[in-house]
Amino acid sequence: MNQAELVLQGLGGSAGGKRRLDLLQAIAATGSITRAAKAVGLSYKGAWDAVDALNNLADGALVHRVSGGRGGGGTQLTVRGCELLALYERVQSEQRDIVERIEREHAQAREDLPVLQRLAMLSSARNQFGGRVCRLSTGSVNDEIEIGIAGGASIVATITRVSTRSLRIKVGTPVTALIKASWIVLARPGAPAFSAANQLAGTVRAVKSGAVNAEVSVALPGGQTLVAIVSRKSVAELELRSGRPVIALFSASSVILVRLD
Numbered sequence: 378m379n380q381a382e383l384v385l386q387g388l389g390g391s392a393g394g395k396r397r398l399d400l401l402q403a404i405a406a407t408g409s410i411t412r413a414a415k416a417v418g419l420s421y422k423g424a425w426d427a428v429d430a431l432n433n434l435a436d437g438a439l440v441h442r443v444s445g446g447r448g449g450g451g452t453q454l455t456v457r458g459c460e461l462l463a464l465y466e467r468v469q470s471e472q473r474d475i476v477e478r479i480e481r482e483h484a485q486a487r488e489d490l491p492v493l494q495r496l497a498m499l500s501s502a503r504n505q506f507g508g509r510v511c512r513l514s515t516g517s518v519n520d521e522i523e524i525g526i527a528g529g530a531s532i533v534a535t536i537t538r539v540s541t542r543s544l545r546i547k548v549g550t551p552v553t554a555l556i557k558a559s560w561i562v563l564a565r566p567g568a569p570a571f572s573a574a575n576q577l578a579g580t581v582r583a584v585k586s587g588a589v590n591a592e593v594s595v596a597l598p599g600g601q602t603l604v605a606i607v608s609r610k611s612v613a614e615l616e617l618r619s620g621r622p623v624i625a626l627f628s629a630s631s632v633i634l635v636r637l638d
Contacts, residue, residue: 410452502555528599534632560631561605574629
């Protein structure tokens with residue numbers, strides 16, 4: 378994590394969210410969507426898509442086109458845009474001071490701050506694993522990312538090249554892997570071979586049955602717990618119960634990556 382950068386989640390904590398706010402700063406400085414896009418590394422279309430998203434998400438338009446005039450028009454922030462940008466810049470300044478002080482006083486701050494960010498993250502995905510990228514294999518369209526997690530295990534994710542660039546992913550990058558419980562298949566050890574890229578061995582911790590499906594909690598060697606939603610028929614056929622060894626299977630395309638720093 379950059380020493381002078383700790384942006385609140387609600388004010389651009391993600392890479393994409395911060396770039397949108399950086400675009401506001403560039404528009405205010407240049408008065409041109411073309412020059413602003415170039416300054417933050419966006420295409421002209423990408424910049425206008427970001428502006429549309431900002432205008433839709435805010436409680437009023439933040440950016441508007443200015444036509445005519447001797448200069449041929451341009452792009453400017455509205456009054457509301459200027460107000461929110463001023464607040465964002467003040468938050469950035471305050472956060473830089475806070476982070477610098479914390480890093481002076483807390484020897485492990487660079488490692489611990491990303492952990493705190495993960496602890497504060499809310500998501501509907503039942504399974505959330507924090508780790509660091511240990512392998513990155515690039516392709517023409519998709520990239521394969523391997524994330525090392527606690528206990529020596531790893532999770533493989535397949536994401537687009539665009540997403541890799543947007544998240545600024547490289548070896549060593551801290552990320553959080555999200556997997557919905559319904560995307561996980563359970564199997565008994567010794568079952569026929571599976572093609573799933575992710576095969577995590579563990580032990581059934583608990584089984585909570587519903588009318589149709591069951592929620593199965595699986596304890597992993599690294600101390601994490603993985604949750605899978607399977608049919609009651611599968612619970613019976615696999616004889617799933619507390620203490621039973623199982624393998625959790627899920628595809629690389631079922632893994633969503635989040636970067637908070």
